[in-house]
Amino acid sequence: MILIADSGSTKTEWRTIAPGGQIGQARTIGFNPFYQDSETIAAELQKSLLPTIDGVVSSIHYYGSGCAGPESCGVVEKALRTIFPEAETVQVGSDLLGAARALCHHEEGIACILGTGSNACLYDGQDIVQTSGSLGFWLGDEGSGGYLGKTLVTRYLHNELPEELREKFQRRYKAVDRLTVLDHAYKQPFPNRYFASFSKFLFDNRAHPVAYQMVYEAFELFIDKYIRKFDRRAELPIHFVGSVAFYYSDILRRVVSDRGLTVQRILETPIAGLTLYHN
Structure with a gap:
């Protein structure tokens, strides 16, 4: 049995391919080796993933943040x-x-x-041949959910929103104040997840010109920092x-088009494409 994983900072999507071609699926929390050690990851896999696996895993293909x-x-x-x-290949x-x-x-x-984060690469059909060098949440991730949320919260705390x-924002996030935000930013684990949770506010209010412009400018910055x-x-x-990319696809396509480029495929998650690739 083949086991495939797509792990982001928030969640991990798993697929199994049995010898007869049957596809199984599971979901666990996300993993990041910058924040978690092997023992912590193994303990979570033992609890959340292993009970869903029905068969012997012979090879594993894991793709993850960090x-x-x-x-x-x-x-x-x-x-x-x-x-x-028992896995021969990991x-x-x-x-x-x-x-x-x-x-x-x-191709x-x-x-x-x-x-939650952002990155880009040039791919030759098998491997990455050039990357743009993402600097992670605090120094990069332009255009990502973390970046959008961080920008929104910063403007809110600076009284820069209409x-x-x-x-x-106040009605929706009653407990958000300066000290709470600073605690999540510098003391709590996974600040990228915390700030990314606010990006849905921009999605729900994207008809407002200021919210739309915040998203538009974030995607412009992504193109300049990565694709160009x-x-x-x-x-x-x-x-x-x-x-x-998936939920803001209308704005994303507009930004890319305005820069004289063309978007082809937009997927919400990679797991279906990875299943096809490895099957």
Whole structure:
């Protein structure tokens, strides 16, 4: 049995492919080796994933946030081998490689992530050949849910929102104040998840010119920081995956078009594409 995982900072989607071709699925919390060690990940897999697996896992293909090098990939691989010692093959790659394979399959293209975080790469049909070098939540992630939420909350705390948006925000998030935000930003785990949770407010109010402009400008910044660094951007297909890209697809397509580029495929999650790639 093949086990495939797409793990973001918020959740992990799992698929199994049985020898007869039957597809199984499961969902657990997200994992990130920058924030969690092997023992923590293994404990969660033991509790949430293993009971859903019916059969012997022979190979694992895991793509996840934070899996950016041998050390971080090794943290996840150790956890997977602890839970699935019978697996002969355990491959751990970045969420960006997973996105590229899900979006482009075996063709060249530019693959972009716009979810809780953001990133982009140039893909040759098998591997990543160039990246834009995402700097993570605090120093980058432009255009992502985390970035949108951080921008919104910052403007709210600085009293820079129009009165009607500010009142809506206060009614919806009664417990949000300066000290609460600073605590989540600097003391609580996963600040990216916390700030990304506010991005839905912009989605629900995107008909308001200020909310729309905040999203538009965030996507403009994403294109400038990521896509414009690829020399062949005008000749290769550009694809997106992630909840932000999917739900804000109308604004995203408008921004990309205004920059003289063309979007082809937009997926909410990579897991279906990865299942096809590995099947």
